[in-house]
Amino acid sequence: MKRDQALEVFSRLLAAYGPQHWWPADSPFEVMLGAVLTQNTSWRNVERALDALKRLTRLEAAAILALDLATLAATLRPVGYFNVKAQRLRAFCTHYQTAGGFAGLGSLETEGLRLNLLSVHGIGPETADDMLLYAFERPVFVVDAYTRRLFGRLGLLAESQGYEQIRRTFETALDPDVALFKEYHALIVRHGKQVCRTRPQCPACPLRGVCPTPLSGRREPRAATD
Ligand code: SF4
DSSP: OOHHHHHHHHHHHHHHHOOOOOOOOSSHHHHHHHHHHTTTSOHHHHHHHHHHHHHHHTTOHHHHHHSOHHHHHHHTGGGSSHHHHHHHHHHHHHHHHHTTHHHHHHTSOHHHHHHHHHTSTTOOHHHHHHIIIIISOOOOOOOOHHHHHHHHHTTSSOTTOOHHHHHHHHHHHSOOOHHHHHHHHHHHHHHHHHTSSSSOOGGGOTTTTTOOSHHHHSOOOOOTTO
16 A cells, blocks of 8 residues: 555545544543453443443552452443453453553553553454554554455455554555554544445445445446336
């Protein structure tokens, strides 16, 4: 993917949807908790769980660790897989404290911090990169299913590319600009949920004209009964 292609898609999405104001949170630690909880659920459910957890713990790592596992799991019920996520949240909070909190983790250079986060139970590349970009403000491009689908349809990524390859593709094409990376990922998610869905809503798409997917450039065939 070339720089002008990546910027063209960004410009069109930004013009269509406007700034997305991500990541909605009151602190970097809340961003990190949200990144763990958002796996396989909607953000609305994450907000409900975080609100409940905030009432119990003020979102302090020590207070979360002081909860017994059953109470923590019950608090996380809105996000689904709440027993698994309770264990992951505990593992992350233990790691966060041991590492010296935000200051301790933040003292690491980006690649070292990435490896550090990936060493925590339940934190994969997308979750680690959410944290790196939105909590630690490092220029790391977050890749998710919406990114793969959209850029595959645009013909700018091969389906066979792995997470790291895709991340490097964006990070090579674009300047290492934290604000750009934050906005770009948020816009991709918005577009993937609203228009470039499993069944793409091509007639309403701001990327028509740059998208080679057959649906984008032609009329839908009329149904036999039309
Ligand atoms: S034209 Fe259709 S397939 Fe292409 S990006 Fe837009 S919604 Fe997705």
